[in-house]
Amino acid sequence: MGIDRRKLIVEAAEKSFSLFGYKATTMDQVAKLASVGKGTIYTFFKNKEELFAEIASTLVHEMKAEAEAVIQPGLPFTENVHRALFRMLEFRSEHLLMIKLIQEEKEMGTLAVTEMLQHIENEIIAYIKHKLEGVNHTILQTDLEITSFLLFKLYIALVSDxxxxxxxxxxxxxxxxxxxxxxKRLSD
Amino acid sequence: MGIDRRKLIVEAAEKSFSLFGYKATTMDQVAKLASVGKGTIYTFFKNKEELFAEIASTLVHEMKAEAEAVIQPGLPFTENVHRALFRMLEFRSEHLLMIKLIQEEKEMGTLAVTEMLQHIENEIIAYIKHKLEGVNHTILQTDLEITSFLLFKLYIALVSDxxxxxxxxxxxxxxxxxxxxxxKRLSD
DNA sequence: AAAATGACTATTTTTGTTTTTTGGTCATTT
DNA sequence: AAATGACCAAAAAACAAAAATAGTCATTTT
Incomplete structure (x- = not known):
C-alpha cells in the first residue's frame, strides 16, 4: 500500500491548528504541509470544521487516556478522582492545541472554536459523570449531573481562575x- | 441653593450606561440628558472612566445593602450566607446596568467594562470574606480567601453557568x- | 469671582470601496 | 479509482474618506 494520506492530513492539521489556531489555518496550508493536493483533503473530510472535529475528538480521547493512566486501584476513591481531574487540567494547560484554542476563544471569539471548547467541556463532564456512576448507587441522577458539573467548575476555578x-x-x-x-456530596 | 448638577449628571449617566452600555454612551449624550453643558461634567469628574467608576461604586453599595437586608439574625448562619449570596446574584441578573455590562463584556469585550466587572467581582468576594471573618476564628486567613472565592464561583456556576x-x-x-x-469548609 | 458652557480640536471610530485571501468544487491527470 | 490544482464565489483584509467622540478652554452667565 502507498502512503496514508489521511494520516498526513490529520497530522498537518493538528500541527497547524496548534501553531496558528483555527482561523489562521488555511486549507491550502494544511495541504502543503501534508504534501497533498487540496482536493484530497475533501475526499476525507466534508469541510474545515469536520477536520477540526476529528482532531478535537482525538484530543478528548488522549485526555481521557491521561486521566485513566493516573488512576490507581489501590488508592482511595476521592484521591483517584482528584488525580484524574488534576491530570486533565494539567493536560489542558500543557497541550499546545488546547492553549491555542483557549487563547483564540478569548482574543477573537471565533465561533467554531467557542463551540468546540464547549463540546470538549461537555465531554469531560460526561466522563466525570461516568466515573462517578459506578460508585454510589444511592445518589440521584440529577445530583450526579450537578455533582459532575460542579466538580469540573470547582477545578477550573481552583486551577485556572x-x-x-x-x-x-x-x-x-x-x-x-x-x-x-x-x-460530602457522595455520602448522603 | 440652585440645582444639584452633579446629581443630575450621575443620574443621566446611570440611565445611559444601563440603556446603551459604556461604549455607546457619549459624554454629549449624558450632558444633554442631564440638561447640563458638557464642560460641567468635567468639573466633577476627571473623565468618562471616573464617571463610570462612581456609578459602579454606587452599584456595589446597593448590592451589599440588598444582601444585608435579607440577612435575619434568628436564622442559622449557613442559611443567611445563602440568602445573601443568592440575593446578590439575583440582583446581578435583575439590575439593568449589570445586565448591560455583562452583555457588553461578552459581545464587544470593551476593556473598561471588563476591568469594572472584575473589580465588582473582587468587591463581592471581599464582602463575603468580611462576613465570614467574624464567625469562625480557627479558619486560616488563606483558607478564608479561598473559601470566599469558591463560594462566589460556586454560586455563579449554579446560578448562571x-x-x-x-x-x-x-x-x-x-x-x-x-x-x-x-x-464542611467552616467547621474543621 | 466662581461656575457653567458649547464651539473647537486631535484622535478614534465608522463607513464605503477596492483588493486579497480563502473554503470549497470539479474537470483533468495520474 | 484516487489525486490534483486551476478556478470561482464569497469572505476577509486593506485602505481612504467621512463622521463621531473625549476632552479642552476662551467666553458667557450667575
Whole structure:
C-alpha cells in the first residue's frame, strides 16, 4: 500500500491548528504541509470544521487516556478522582492545541472554536459523570449531573481562575479542598 | 441653593450606561440628558472612566445593602450566607446596568467594562470574606480567601453557568448544595 | 469671582470601496 | 479509482474618506 494520506492530513492539521489556531489555518496550508493536493483533503473530510472535529475528538480521547493512566486501584476513591481531574487540567494547560484554542476563544471569539471548547467541556463532564456512576448507587441522577458539573467548575476555578489574582495553589491543597467537597456530596 | 448638577449628571449617566452600555454612551449624550453643558461634567469628574467608576461604586453599595437586608439574625448562619449570596446574584441578573455590562463584556469585550466587572467581582468576594471573618476564628486567613472565592464561583456556576445547558435550579436546591459545602469548609 | 458652557480640536471610530485571501468544487491527470 | 490544482464565489483584509467622540478652554452667565 502507498502512503496514508489521511494520516498526513490529520497530522498537518493538528500541527497547524496548534501553531496558528483555527482561523489562521488555511486549507491550502494544511495541504502543503501534508504534501497533498487540496482536493484530497475533501475526499476525507466534508469541510474545515469536520477536520477540526476529528482532531478535537482525538484530543478528548488522549485526555481521557491521561486521566485513566493516573488512576490507581489501590488508592482511595476521592484521591483517584482528584488525580484524574488534576491530570486533565494539567493536560489542558500543557497541550499546545488546547492553549491555542483557549487563547483564540478569548482574543477573537471565533465561533467554531467557542463551540468546540464547549463540546470538549461537555465531554469531560460526561466522563466525570461516568466515573462517578459506578460508585454510589444511592445518589440521584440529577445530583450526579450537578455533582459532575460542579466538580469540573470547582477545578477550573481552583486551577485556572485562582491563578489570575493569586499565587497558584499546590496540587495537595486542591486535593484537600476537593476531598471535603466530594466526600460530602457522595455520602448522603 | 440652585440645582444639584452633579446629581443630575450621575443620574443621566446611570440611565445611559444601563440603556446603551459604556461604549455607546457619549459624554454629549449624558450632558444633554442631564440638561447640563458638557464642560460641567468635567468639573466633577476627571473623565468618562471616573464617571463610570462612581456609578459602579454606587452599584456595589446597593448590592451589599440588598444582601444585608435579607440577612435575619434568628436564622442559622449557613442559611443567611445563602440568602445573601443568592440575593446578590439575583440582583446581578435583575439590575439593568449589570445586565448591560455583562452583555457588553461578552459581545464587544470593551476593556473598561471588563476591568469594572472584575473589580465588582473582587468587591463581592471581599464582602463575603468580611462576613465570614467574624464567625469562625480557627479558619486560616488563606483558607478564608479561598473559601470566599469558591463560594462566589460556586454560586455563579449554579446560578448562571448551569442555566446555559440545563433547566434553572431552584433557590432551595442551591441552598442545599451550598450548605454541604459551606458547613464542611467552616467547621474543621 | 466662581461656575457653567458649547464651539473647537486631535484622535478614534465608522463607513464605503477596492483588493486579497480563502473554503470549497470539479474537470483533468495520474 | 484516487489525486490534483486551476478556478470561482464569497469572505476577509486593506485602505481612504467621512463622521463621531473625549476632552479642552476662551467666553458667557450667575
Amino acid at each position: 485562582w491563578e489570575k489574582n493569586h499565587e497558584a495553589l499546590s496540587s495537595e491543597k486542591i486535593a484537600e479542598i476537593m476531598k471535603v467537597f466530594l466526600l | 448551569w442555566e446555559k445547558n440545563h433547566e434553572a435550579l431552584s433557590s432551595e436546591k442551591i441552598a442545599e448544595i451550598m450548605k454541604v459545602f459551606l458547613l
